[in-house]
Amino acid sequence: xxxxxxxxxxxxxxxxxxxxxxxxxxxxxxxxxxxxxxxxxxxxxxxxxxxxxxxxxxxxxxxxxxxxxxxxxxxxxxxxxxxxxxxxxxxxxxx
Numbered sequence: 001x002x003x004x005x006x007x008x009x010x011x012x013x014x015x016x017x018x019x020x021x022x023x024x025x026x027x028x029x030x031x032x033x034x035x036x037x038x039x040x041x042x043x044x045x046x047x048x049x050x051x052x053x054x055x056x057x058x059x060x061x062x063x064x065x066x067x068x069x070x071x072x073x074x075x076x077x078x079x080x081x082x083x084x085x086x087x088x089x090x091x092x093x094x095x
Contacts, residue, residue: 017033027040029052038052 017031019030019032021028021030029038030036037055039055040050041053043049043051
């Protein structure tokens with residue numbers, strides 16, 4: 001009896017590690033323990049013919065790093081300008 005209870009608890013632990021969710025377009029499977037994410041790859045046939053492919057984690061190409069830094073700096077400049085405009089507008093309204 002104890003071994004049966006242990007087996008049921010062990011099976012429920014294994015099943016609880018996986019979470020399936022949908023964002024409206026794609027279906028994902030996420031492992032709570034390892035952090036692996038799998039995305040459904042549609043083969044164009046029936047739904048049961050689709051497969052799940054593991055998504056790579058943390059992949060950023062070297063060329064994109066420079067573009068990201070440029071985007072961050074331009075966003076910072078724009079944010080500073082917007083904040084100064086907002087402050088000026090508030091000061092005029094309070095006068």
